[in-house]
Amino acid sequence: MTAQLLDGKATAAEIRTDLKGRVEALRERGVGVGLGTVLVGDDPGSHAYVNMKHRDCAEVGIESLRYDLPADASQDEVERAVAELNGNPACTGYIVQLPLPKGLDEQRVLERIDPAKDADGLHPTNLGRLVLMQPGPLPCTPKGIVELLRRFDVPVAGAEVTVVGRGITVGRSLGLLLTRRTENATVTLCHTGTRNLAAHTRKADIVVAAAGVPGLITAGMVKPGAAVLDVGVSRVDGKLAGDVAADVREVAGWVAPNPGGVGPMTRAMLLANVVEAAEASARA
Ligand SMILES: Nc1nc2c(c(=O)[nH]1)N[C@@H](CN(C=O)c1ccc(C(=O)N[C@@H](CCC(=O)O)C(=O)O)cc1)CN2
Numbered sequence: 096m097t098a099q100l101l102d103g104k105a106t107a108a109e110i111r112t113d114l115k116g117r118v119e120a121l122r123e124r125g126v127g128v129g130l131g132t133v134l135v136g137d138d139p140g141s142h143a144y145v146n147m148k149h150r151d152c153a154e155v156g157i158e159s160l161r162y163d164l165p166a167d168a169s170q171d172e173v174e175r176a177v178a179e180l181n182g183n184p185a186c187t188g189y190i191v192q193l194p195l196p197k198g199l200d201e202q203r204v205l206e207r208i209d210p211a212k213d214a215d216g217l218h219p220t221n222l223g224r225l226v227l228m229q230p231g232p233l234p235c236t237p238k239g240i241v242e243l244l245r246r247f248d249v250p251v252a253g254a255e256v257t258v259v260g261r262g263i264t265v266g267r268s269l270g271l272l273l274t275r276r277t278e279n280a281t282v283t284l285c286h287t288g289t290r291n292l293a294a295h296t297r298k299a300d301i302v303v304a305a306a307g308v309p310g311l312i313t314a315g316m317v318k319p320g321a322a323v324l325d326v327g328v329s330r331v332d333g334k335l336a337g338d339v340a341a342d343v344r345e346v347a348g349w350v351a352p353n354p355g356g357v358g359p360m361t362r363a364m365l366l367a368n369v370v371e372a373a374e375a376s377a378r379a
Contacts, residue, residue, distance in 0.1 A: 131189030239360030
């Protein structure tokens, strides 16, 4: 068996085409859409992601606002950038690129974001909405994963899903999202304290690997026909390496590769969050 490709790159391009039309429609009604980013330091991966986010904005007609701060920026400087974006009417949504350099209090920065402009859904108010199953912006990677599964008709309702990684941007939020009544999956959240990881992945209909451990998930850990989504990002010898070993393709029913799977969907969902917020404010 060779797995069907969950092609996030092509799917994200389709989503951007749809969003472009919606941004144009908003502009015709006098509603501007602007995405801000706050990037601190010189991590090459973070720079690449932020550059791609602004390139996506240009493609769909969203205005870009960009704060690039040096690696030695103080907590006050980062919070000042956040305060400026909160007060800038041209910015309808924004993100603080994570991780922040060591020494900065990430949580304190995220708490300063105006929840109404929180394009990443990572402000505690919006994470609380997710826990309470209330409407609000959703973290981009989990939202992108659910959208990718839906567009490729991977059955989610009633599925056993094993998520590897408990971080807030992916694993923990994805668990909350997939267990909502609308998704109705059963989720096992694995992490570094999990004793027998293979026992949990082998029983899963869907495996989401977001541990950041290159090649962690191998063919022997996957149930034949399962969907396997690679969200892990590591650099090995300067090259991007995912969490899923190449041999998994011979066992799985679907594979979201890395690159080309969930990453582009993360970016597309960021734009979607900004456009949805602008549409909601235009309706109000
Ligand atoms: N504020 C946030 N920070 C981070 C998030 C996030 O959702 N919000 N997620 C990750 C990084 N991330 C988004 O910022 C991200 C990851 C991957 C991609 C992507 O398009 N990847 C490409 C390959 C890119 C490459 O070659 O390096 C792919 O998978 O095909 C976009 C965004 C951590 N930080």
